[in-house]
Amino acid sequence: MHHLARVDTAIAGEAARATQSEISMTLLQGIKTYPKAIGWSILLSTCIIMEGFDIVLINSLMALPAFQLRFGEPSADGSYQISAAWQSGLSNGALVGEVIGLLFIGYIVERIGYKKTMVGSLVGLTGFIFIVFFAQSLPMLLVGEILMGIPWGAFQTLTTTYAAEVCPVSLRAYLTTYVNLCWVIGQFLSSAVLKAVADKTGPIGYKLPYGLQWIWPLPLIIGIALAPESPWWLVRQGRREEAKAQVLRLTSRNQTDSGFNADETVNMMVYTDELEKASTSGTSYLDCFKGTDRRRTEIVCMVWAVQTLCGASSFTGYSTYFFEQAGLDVSSAFSMTLGQYGLGAVGTVLSWLLMMKFGRRTLYLWGQIAMASILMIVGLLGIAPASAAGAHWGIGAMILIYTFIYDMTVGPVCYSLVAEIPSTRLRNKTVVLARNLYNITGVVANILTPHMLNPDAWNWGAKAGFFWAGTGALCAVWTYFRVPEPKGRSYAEMDMLFDTHVSARNFKQTKVESFGSMAKAEKLGDADEKNSSQHVEEVGCQSN
Numbered sequence: 001m002h003h004l005a006r007v008d009t010a011i012a013g014e015a016a017r018a019t020q021s022e023i024s025m026t027l028l029q030g031i032k033t034y035p036k037a038i039g040w041s042i043l044l045s046t047c048i049i050m051e052g053f054d055i056v057l058i059n060s061l062m063a064l065p066a067f068q069l070r071f072g073e074p075s076a077d078g079s080y081q082i083s084a085a086w087q088s089g090l091s092n093g094a095l096v097g098e099v100i101g102l103l104f105i106g107y108i109v110e111r112i113g114y115k116k117t118m119v120g121s122l123v124g125l126t127g128f129i130f131i132v133f134f135a136q137s138l139p140m141l142l143v144g145e146i147l148m149g150i151p152w153g154a155f156q157t158l159t160t161t162y163a164a165e166v167c168p169v170s171l172r173a174y175l176t177t178y179v180n181l182c183w184v185i186g187q188f189l190s191s192a193v194l195k196a197v198a199d200k201t202g203p204i205g206y207k208l209p210y211g212l213q214w215i216w217p218l219p220l221i222i223g224i225a226l227a228p229e230s231p232w233w234l235v236r237q238g239r240r241e242e243a244k245a246q247v248l249r250l251t252s253r254n255q256t257d258s259g260f261n262a263d264e265t266v267n268m269m270v271y272t273d274e275l276e277k278a279s280t281s282g283t284s285y286l287d288c289f290k291g292t293d294r295r296r297t298e299i300v301c302m303v304w305a306v307q308t309l310c311g312a313s314s315f316t317g318y319s320t321y322f323f324e325q326a327g328l329d330v331s332s333a334f335s336m337t338l339g340q341y342g343l344g345a346v347g348t349v350l351s352w353l354l355m356m357k358f359g360r361r362t363l364y365l366w367g368q369i370a371m372a373s374i375l376m377i378v379g380l381l382g383i384a385p386a387s388a389a390g391a392h393w394g395i396g397a398m399i400l401i402y403t404f405i406y407d408m409t410v411g412p413v414c415y416s417l418v419a420e421i422p423s424t425r426l427r428n429k430t431v432v433l434a435r436n437l438y439n440i441t442g443v444v445a446n447i448l449t450p451h452m453l454n455p456d457a458w459n460w461g462a463k464a465g466f467f468w469a470g471t472g473a474l475c476a477v478w479t480y481f482r483v484p485e486p487k488g489r490s491y492a493e494m495d496m497l498f499d500t501h502v503s504a505r506n507f508k509q510t511k512v513e514s515f516g517s518m519a520k521a522e523k524l525g526d527a528d529e530k531n532s533s534q535h536v537e538e539v540g541c542q543s544n
Helices: 009-024 027-033 035-045 047-061 065-071 084-112 114-133 138-166 169-196 204-215 217-225 231-236 240-250 262-279 291-309 319-325 330-358 360-381 389-406 410-420 427-453 461-482 491-499 515-526 529-540
Strands: 510-512 541-543
Touching: 009 169, 009 262, 009 491, 027 035, 027 169, 035 047, 035 138, 035 169, 035 217, 035 240, 047 084, 047 114, 047 138, 047 169, 047 204, 065 204, 084 114, 084 138, 084 231, 084 427, 114 138, 114 204, 114 217, 138 169, 138 231, 138 410, 138 427, 169 204, 169 330, 169 410, 231 240, 231 262, 240 262, 262 491, 291 410, 291 427, 291 461, 291 491, 319 330, 330 360, 330 389, 330 410, 360 389, 360 410, 360 461, 410 427, 427 461, 491 510
Parallel strands: none
Antiparallel strands: 510 541
């Protein structure tokens, strides 16, 4: 607390007013005050559409006759199949590239900022698409997927953290979860393109989907080059005047009814940064595992891993192939996949209304419980004989319901939680660690799932639902005890709650005192630092 005592009390007072103004800001006031922030955040998040497009593309291509004929091997029944080993390798190629990219993103973005990092990633991706488009073999395709995964690592984290840093509390949940909608849009477009080329037997059947990815980079590069830099990043660099200029670029000129003040908003960022400096020794990856940040890192990492461990990557990412192995024909399998992602888009929009009413924690927990229950039903239907056509369609219907619930709960809420839980100084690095754990669990799932579904391997089919229902249930237990409720909290309030070790189940009920009280306590630090620390703990948080 000694470091924090050096903060000017005037800054603390302005930070308190800005925090109160932001917390009391309604959704409508937030939209009126930050319309430009909404637009810029949506623009950057559009990069995720490309990743969603290609992640589904490589998994669904394995169900495409043209791709199987070109790269597959003859199966016992006379058809062509990509081996389970190569299915795992191709699916994991992009994840391996993302892990590599993520290792560097946390350092790069703190040095050069969001804009330059995003533009550089888009330029690199434009070149890497050539490799997969002209691939002549599975190894060449794998190399292309790995290289494309490197810039995707930037998109995965920076789109979410940028949204969290340019918008107020009232808009945070919507703009961070919009990333999930972009995923769904990319997945839907990918499935639509694949359905359109499902009857093509020549190279165009698998080349066209890859070539369509060149549509995105150029307009995004131009747009992002014109976007405002994150004011939080500028504050961390000590560039306060530039931070104020960017805050003004993110807001409308008429904010008379919201109590917005650019100087106070920047001072809130400064105060929060200093508050975190007082409890954080640095901004390295190692610091993510020290003090109270260790708990925050654990929560963010596991929250993202749950997306895989609840079975979503297996039953949505491989949905077309899964539907085929469950007994549906190619056309019906792609139609079911289109319906799946259409429901996913509707579910994401509904999640915005549900988060407003129930918050993040409740939605995240009950979504996992519902999905585990559905996967148990899928497993039971998988026991039915292969001749039972009704069971095949029943499995398809359950997967559609599963996807709808996932994209209404765990899918979008995850992005809100991973953006809100970390400290602002370590946000990028914490999210990088979390996304890498997600990618690692994704690699494991991509090894297991093809073996579970491939008729020449384990051939579990829908009975794989039992396995993922079990892991999903364990995730729900962890969520109940560890995931807090960040709804309506400013970043400084989150710091205080974590610093005073408030349990996850008590986050929602705990009252956080104003910065004014904190500032008075901090001022006592020069006279009696020990007593000051005790006083801050007393006035900082109290349970109702």
